[in-house]
Amino acid sequence: EVQLVQSGAEVKKPGESLKISCKGSGYSFTSYWIGWVRQMPGKGLEWMGIIYPADSDTRYSPSFQGQVTISADRSINTAYLQWTSLEASDTAMYYCARQDGSGQPSDYWGQGTLVTVSS
C-alpha cells in the first residue's frame, strides 16, 4: 500500500526556521517525484515545487522560489520542506504528494502538516 506519512503539526514564532518531512512507503521512492502543496486557512491549493529523490532534481514554482527549500534523503525514503525564516503568512497546511513524472497529477497524498506561525 502506497503511503506518505508527514511529520506532526508545528507552532513557531516569526523568524524561526523549520523543516517538515514526508516519508514514503509501499513503492519505489526513487522512481516517483514528490511535490509539496500549500493550503492556507480556508483557501485553495497551491503547488510549490517537486523533487525527484533519485537525483535530487528540484523544480520550484516562481511564487515559492527562494522562499522555501525542497530536499530529499533517498536512504530513508523521506522528502523535506524547509524555511530559514518563517513569517506569519507561512501559516498553512502543507501536503506532500507523489507524482509519476514532473508533468503528472498527484496520485497519492500525505495527511498534511499544519504549520502555525505566531508571535
Next chain:
Amino acid sequence: DIVMTQSPDSLAVSLGEKATINCKSSQSVLYSSNSKNYLAWYQQKPGQPPKLLIYWASTRKSGVPDRFSGSGSGTDFTLTISSLQAEDVAVYYCQQYYSSPLTFGGGTKVEIK
C-alpha cells in the same frame, strides 16, 4: 503561468441529482503530440487531503465510482457527478499539469440541497 478558473464557486444539489462543475484554462492544455489533455480533478473532503479522481481530463482513477466523469478538451472542461450521494459533499479542484508551475482552479464547493 496557466490560470485555471472554476465555476461556480459553490452549488447545492439534491441527492440523486446531477452536479456539474466547469473549469477553464487560460491556454490550451492539449498536447498535440499525444492528443492528451493534461487536466486532473481532485476531491477534498473537510479535514482530509485532496484525492485524485480523474486525470487526462476523462480517465477515472481506479476505485473512483463511475458516477464521476470528466469531459472537455483544449481549454474547457467539466466534472459531472451523475447522481449526487451524501458522501460526495466536498470541494472539487481542477489542475493543469501541462506546464510548470502546475496550477489549480480555485475550487467548487458541492453541498446537498
